[in-house]
Amino acid sequence: MRNTLILLIVSFFLTPVFTVAGEKSKAMDNVDIARRMRPYVWEHSIFDSAEHVADVMLKSNANAIRFSAISQHGNYVYYDSRFFPRHPGLDRDLLRELADEFKKHDDLHLFPYNSLGYFVNEKICEKQDPDWRQVTAEGSYIPASWAGATGYWVCLNNPGYIDTYAEACKEIVEKYGVSGMYFDGPRWGDWGGGGNCFCQFCRKVIADKYGVEPDNSMLDKHRSEINAQGFKYAMTTITKAIKSVRDIPVIYNHGMNNPGLYDLMDITDGGLVAEIHRGQSSFMNVFKLIKSGAAFDKARWAYSPPGNYNDFVTYDNLDPMIFGMTELAHGCTPIVETMHPYMYDETGIPSIREMFTMMEQNEDLYFEYKPVPFVAMPFSRQCVAKVSEYEIYWRGALSALTHEHQQFNAILDDDITIENLKKYKAVFLTNMACMSDKQIEAIKHFVMDGGGLIATFQTSLYDENGSIRENLALKELFKTDYEGLESPTFEHAYGPRVYFRMVKKHPITKGIGKDKLIANDYMFETYSQTSFSRISPLEGAEVIADVQYVVDDPEWIGSDGCFMPPYTLKNGPATIVASTYGKGRVVYIAPALEMLYDARGFHLVRKLLSNAVDWVTDNSRPVKIEGPACLVTNLTELGDKRALHFINYTGNNHEKPSYKVDWVAPLYNLKVSLRNPEGKELQKATLLNTGQELTFESDGEHTTMIVPKLEVYECIMLDYK
Ligand SMILES: [Zn+2]
Numbered sequence: 185m186r187n188t189l190i191l192l193i194v195s196f197f198l199t200p201v202f203t204v205a206g207e208k209s210k211a212m213d214n215v216d217i218a219r220r221m222r223p224y225v226w227e228h229s230i231f232d233s234a235e236h237v238a239d240v241m242l243k244s245n246a247n248a249i250r251f252s253a254i255s256q257h258g259n260y261v262y263y264d265s266r267f268f269p270r271h272p273g274l275d276r277d278l279l280r281e282l283a284d285e286f287k288k289h290d291d292l293h294l295f296p297y298n299s300l301g302y303f304v305n306e307k308i309c310e311k312q313d314p315d316w317r318q319v320t321a322e323g324s325y326i327p328a329s330w331a332g333a334t335g336y337w338v339c340l341n342n343p344g345y346i347d348t349y350a351e352a353c354k355e356i357v358e359k360y361g362v363s364g365m366y367f368d369g370p371r372w373g374d375w376g377g378g379g380n381c382f383c384q385f386c387r388k389v390i391a392d393k394y395g396v397e398p399d400n401s402m403l404d405k406h407r408s409e410i411n412a413q414g415f416k417y418a419m420t421t422i423t424k425a426i427k428s429v430r431d432i433p434v435i436y437n438h439g440m441n442n443p444g445l446y447d448l449m450d451i452t453d454g455g456l457v458a459e460i461h462r463g464q465s466s467f468m469n470v471f472k473l474i475k476s477g478a479a480f481d482k483a484r485w486a487y488s489p490p491g492n493y494n495d496f497v498t499y500d501n502l503d504p505m506i507f508g509m510t511e512l513a514h515g516c517t518p519i520v521e522t523m524h525p526y527m528y529d530e531t532g533i534p535s536i537r538e539m540f541t542m543m544e545q546n547e548d549l550y551f552e553y554k555p556v557p558f559v560a561m562p563f564s565r566q567c568v569a570k571v572s573e574y575e576i577y578w579r580g581a582l583s584a585l586t587h588e589h590q591q592f593n594a595i596l597d598d599d600i601t602i603e604n605l606k607k608y609k610a611v612f613l614t615n616m617a618c619m620s621d622k623q624i625e626a627i628k629h630f631v632m633d634g635g636g637l638i639a640t641f642q643t644s645l646y647d648e649n650g651s652i653r654e655n656l657a658l659k660e661l662f663k664t665d666y667e668g669l670e671s672p673t674f675e676h677a678y679g680p681r682v683y684f685r686m687v688k689k690h691p692i693t694k695g696i697g698k699d700k701l702i703a704n705d706y707m708f709e710t711y712s713q714t715s716f717s718r719i720s721p722l723e724g725a726e727v728i729a730d731v732q733y734v735v736d737d738p739e740w741i742g743s744d745g746c747f748m749p750p751y752t753l754k755n756g757p758a759t760i761v762a763s764t765y766g767k768g769r770v771v772y773i774a775p776a777l778e779m780l781y782d783a784r785g786f787h788l789v790r791k792l793l794s795n796a797v798d799w800v801t802d803n804s805r806p807v808k809i810e811g812p813a814c815l816v817t818n819l820t821e822l823g824d825k826r827a828l829h830f831i832n833y834t835g836n837n838h839e840k841p842s843y844k845v846d847w848v849a850p851l852y853n854l855k856v857s858l859r860n861p862e863g864k865e866l867q868k869a870t871l872l873n874t875g876q877e878l879t880f881e882s883d884g885e886h887t888t889m890i891v892p893k894l895e896v897y898e899c900i901m902l903d904y905k
Contacts, residue, residue: 214364214431214432214433214434214453215433215453215454215481215482215483216483216551217363217364217432217433217453218364218433218435218453218454218482218483218485218517219454219483219484219515219517219551220517220547220551221247221248221293221295221363221364221517221519222245222246222247222248222540222543222544223246223247223248223249223250223295223485223517223519223520224240224241224244224246224248224249224250224519224520224522224523224526225249225250225297225487225519225520225521225522225523226249226250226251226252226297226522226523226524227250227251227252227256227297227522228252228255228256228257229524230274230276230278231278231524231527232527233281234281234282234284234285234286235285236527237249237282237285237523237527238285238286238288238289238292240523240526240527240530240533241292241523242289242292243530243533243537244520244526244533244536244537244540245536245537245540245541245544246520246523246536246540247291247292247293248292248293248294248295248363248364249282249292249293249294249295249523250295250296250297250366250519251278251279251282251294251295251296251297252278252296252297252298253279253296253297253298253356254268254296254298254299254300254349254352254353255271255299256299256302256330256368257271257305257330257333258303258304258305258306258308258333258334258335259299259304259305259308259335259338259349260272260305260308261352262274262277262278262279263277263278263279263280263356263359263360264277264280265352265355266351266352266355267348267349267351267352267355268308268352269307269308279294279296279356279359279360280359280360282294283360283361283362286361287361293362293363293364294360294361294362294363295362295363295364295365295366295435296356296360296362296365296366297366297367297368298353298356298365298366298367298368299367299368299369299371300349300367300368300369300370300371300418300422300436301338301340301369301370301371301372301373301418302330302337302338302369302371302373302374303328303329303330303335303336303337303338303373303374303378304316304317304335304336304338304345305333305334305335306327306334306335306336308335309335309336309338312348313344313345313348315342315344315383316336316338316339316342316344316345317336317337317338317339317383318336318337318338318339318372318373318378318379318380318381318383319339319381319382319383320380320382321382321400321403323382326378328373328374328376328378330374330375330376337372337373337374337378337379337381339381339383339385339386339414340370340372340411340414340415340417340418341381341383341385341386341388341389341410341413341414341417342383342385343385346417346418346421346422347421349418349422350421350422350424350425350426351425353365353422353425353426354425354426354428354429357426357429357430357432358429362432363432363433364432364433364434364435364453365426365432365433365434365435366434366435366436366437367419367422367434367435367436367437367438368437369418369436369437369438370414370415370418370419370436370438371439372411372414379407379411380407381410382400382403386403386410386414387403389409389410389413389414390402390403390406390409390410393406393409394406408442408443408444409443409444411442411443411444412442412443412444412445413444415438415442415444415445415448416444416448419436419438419448419451419452420451422434423451423452433453433454433483434452434453435452435453435454435455435456435483435485436448436452436455436456437455437456437459438452438455440455440565441565441568441569442569443569446565446596446597449480449482452482453482453483454480454482454483454484454485454517455477455480455482455483455484455485456485456486456487456519457473457474457476457477457478457480457484457485457486457516458470458473458474458477458484458485458486458487458511458516459473459487460473460486460487460489461487461489462489462503462507462841462842462844463841463842464841464842465841466841467833467841468579468582468583468586469579469841470489470507470510471510471582471586471816472575472578472579472582473486474486474510474511474514474516475514475563475582475593475594476563476578476594477516478514478515478516478555478593478594479563479593479594479595479596479599480596483517484515484516484517485516485517485519486511486516486517486518486519487518487519487520487521488504488507488508488511488518488519488520488521488539489503489504489507489521496525497525497529497532498525498526498529498530498531498532498533499532499535499536499844500531500532500534500535501532501535501844501845501846502535502844502845502846502847502848502896503535503844503845504518504520504532504535504536504538504539505535505538505539505542505896505897506831506833506845506848506896506897508539508540508542508543509539509542509829509831509896509897510816510831510833512542512543512546512550513550513816513818513820513829513831513897513899514555514818515550515551515553515554518539518540518543520536542897546872548822549820549827549872549899549901552822553820553821553822553825553826553827554820554821554822555591555593555818555819555820555821556591556806556807556819556820556821556826557593557607557608557609558590558591558592558608558609558610558801558805558806559585559590559591559592559593559608559609559610559611559612559797559801560592560593560594560595560599560605560608560610560611560612561578561581561582561585561592561593561594561595561611561612561614562594562595562596562597562599562600562611562613562616563578563594563595563596564596564597564616564618565596565597566597566618566620566648567615567616567617567618569650570617570618570646570649570650571615571617571618571642573779574615574617576779576782577614577615577640577641577776577778577779577782578614578778579782580614580776580777580778580779580780580781580782580783581612581614581640581778581781581793583781583782583785583790584778584781584789584790584793584794585612585790585793585794585797586816587790587813587814588790588791588793588794588797588813589807589808589809589811589815589817590794590797590805591805591806591807591817591818591819592612597623597648600623600626600627601622601626602625602626602629602630605626605627605629605630605635606630606633608630608635609635609636609801609804610635610636610637610638610797610800610801611627611630611635611636611637611638612638612639612797613627613637613638613639613640613643613644614640614643614778615640615641615642615643615776615778615779616639616643616644617641617642617643617644617645617646618646618647618648618649618650619643619644619646619647619648619657619658620647620648621647621657623648624644624657624658627658627661628658628660628661628765630768631661631765631766631768631769631770632765632766632767632768633766633767633768634766634767634768635768636768636769636770636797636799636800636801636802637658637661637765637768637769637770637771637800638770638771638772638773638793638796638797638800639658639662639770639771639772639773640772640773640774640775640776640777640778641716641717641773641774641775641776642656642666642717643656643658643772644656644657644658644659645657645666658772659722660765661763661765661770661772662719662725662761662763662770662772663721663722663723663724663725663761663763663765663770663772664719664720664721664722664725664758664761664772664774665719665720665722666717666718666719667717667718667719667720668717668718669715669716669717669718670715670716670717670718670731671714671715672704672714672715672733680703680704680705680734681704681705681733681734682703682704682705682716682731682732682733682734682756683701683702683703683704683731683732683734683753684701684702684704684729684730684731684732684759684760684775684777685699685700685701685702685729685730685731685732686698686699686700686701686702686728686729687699687727687728687729687730688726688727688728690726690728690762690799691795691798691799692728692760692762692771692792692795692796692799693728693729693792693795694795695791695795696788696791696792696795700788701732702729702777702780702786702788702789702792703786704716704775704780705784716731716759716774716775716776717774717775718757718774719757719758719759719761719772719774720757720758721758721761724763724764725758725761725762725763726761726762726763727758727760727761728760728761728762728771729758729759729760730755730756730757730758730759731755731756731757731758731759732753732754732755732756733753733754733755733756734751734753734754735751735752735753735754736749736750736751737749737750737751737752758774759773759774759775760772760773760774760792762799768800769799769800769802770800771796771799771800773796777789777792777793778793781793787813790813804859805859806819806858806859807819807828807856807857807858807859808856808857809854809855809856809857810854810855811851811854812834812851814832814833814834815830815831815832815834815851815854815894816829816830816831816832816833817829817830817831819858821861824864824903824904824905825901825902825903825904826858826861826902826904827872827899827900827901827902828856828858828899828900828902829897829898829899830854830891830894830897830898830899831896831897832848832849832850832851832894832895832896832897833845833848833896834848834849834851848895848896850893850894850895851893851894852892852893852894853890853891853892853893854890854891854894855888855889855890856888856889856890856891856900857886857887857888858886858887858888858889858902859885859886860882860884860885860886860887860904861904864904864905865882865887865904865905866880866882866887866902866903866904867903867904867905868901868902868903869889869900869901869902869903870900870901871891871898871899871900871901872898872899872900872901873897873898873899876892878890878891878900
């Protein structure tokens, strides 16, 4: 009986066909299946009855649970395994209970959660194979502990450990009819460290690669290659093992910032692209992960807060809708962390249900539509690894463009190719210091052909491995020479030492004005970057802004009791230049103004960055919106259809990230102007939530309309012909 039911579940997943916007049909692949799951998260704790779990899932309109199988607490397990012991004190097979219960329902799915790497409990190691453990240069095992358990870091290059782990995964897939497998990791250790293993298998990685028997110093030198090999070995072996039993979705939470991890997205069906915990993260920090994670063409799971620091409360507020719809509007799958408080306090269930029901009713809208390509903003993994605080530059640019309602999407390092850039009007390189020659060529080609380019600070000064070049590799496009880093020092505690002055009337300074000063002052922020590039313009450069140095009155300097002497401003070199290259326009900004925006939120800074986008794209925005900064928008498309998503996160959420949103200020009469897609006219505009048809006016090039009211989320469905 059980086997029959498992087969039914399998066939349900292997054969369904769904309609994409009424136009074509395709069979769901594993990526589609994983995208469309509506999961609750449940980690490391025990439920009273599986029936109760199913009941809460059904009430929430969730259809999957990411439930612990192989534990983070030392590789104990929550089911009956031939390979790992059950958690001490646990006399139940929790996976069996869930699997048996879910068989009674048409659409409830088990997605086991397995910690991969981290540490293995000492008793398991000692019993199974003591050599699973990482060893120091001196040959001793490295103890680790977490949450009260003690154990040892394990080696991801150890075939004994990885094979045993893979067999345990096969066993789960064979025995429990699971709909997919999820891995937290792989990790070389835990929060306390790990990943400096000198075992025979780590030695072998280097011996095989370089053909010599390596000494310890050689292992130190090639550590990142050894660890990258461990990630690859673990993920490849385990994914293959699972798929040898049944072709189901396999999702990893593999971080992607460590060397070697980014490419491994290719062997997965998806990743946890936004492991976000609301208690620690501002909206923009959460959004940064959503928007950058959306660049992967796989299932992108994202914690829809609740996060793990709020495990014991339910969300009877607007957070699930605000974050869930932000994720869905960008093609990510919200997964709710965590479920167990909902078992005992059902007040938050309606919020979760509302979010999952929107998702279920509009799956194609969220997972088949793609962002209308306009500005591409590479989120460079090669820079994450090499450029200090790279993600803050990126978050600053993200915030500035979002607050100005510019249409943009993240792309990956590998997406910077001549072919792929063709669909964009502009590329925004936010301190993309590390770039390969091939990427440089693609950008040159793109701009030569008429594409727009905005770049800041040290963009292109280093190669992809972080080796410095003699000059900016994009110097021909920027029309500037790089002359080094300018690092203003502080003589006294108050006031900026440098201003950036707008020196001319230009579309880039529109709404800012000639002679306006923008203060370069990060001194109260924790960011380390307060420097900017010292540049000299080359022929063809149009100087938009220069540097103004603060010069203290010398008579006051050194006088006791004075910490803020009178000052004058002294002219410095150019700092923002505009130019053309081939058919394209270029703006190069020597300071990291996007980081300044992240730090200070000066509205003139975001205005300037947005003006730069408008200028390099010759004012061809696909959508213009008159609305406040905290209105997030995304224009997506599929065939002749477009959809304009709005998320409104105004309201009482400004005190601390951990404060939940229980009210947003509704927005009224939002004016929207859409550029008509080439050769097409708008036929119909409908609001997703209310079904209301909007009236609109078209001048042949643009179509304008008014959205009468926006609460948390709305979407205009647009039919073109
Ligand atoms: Zn090792």
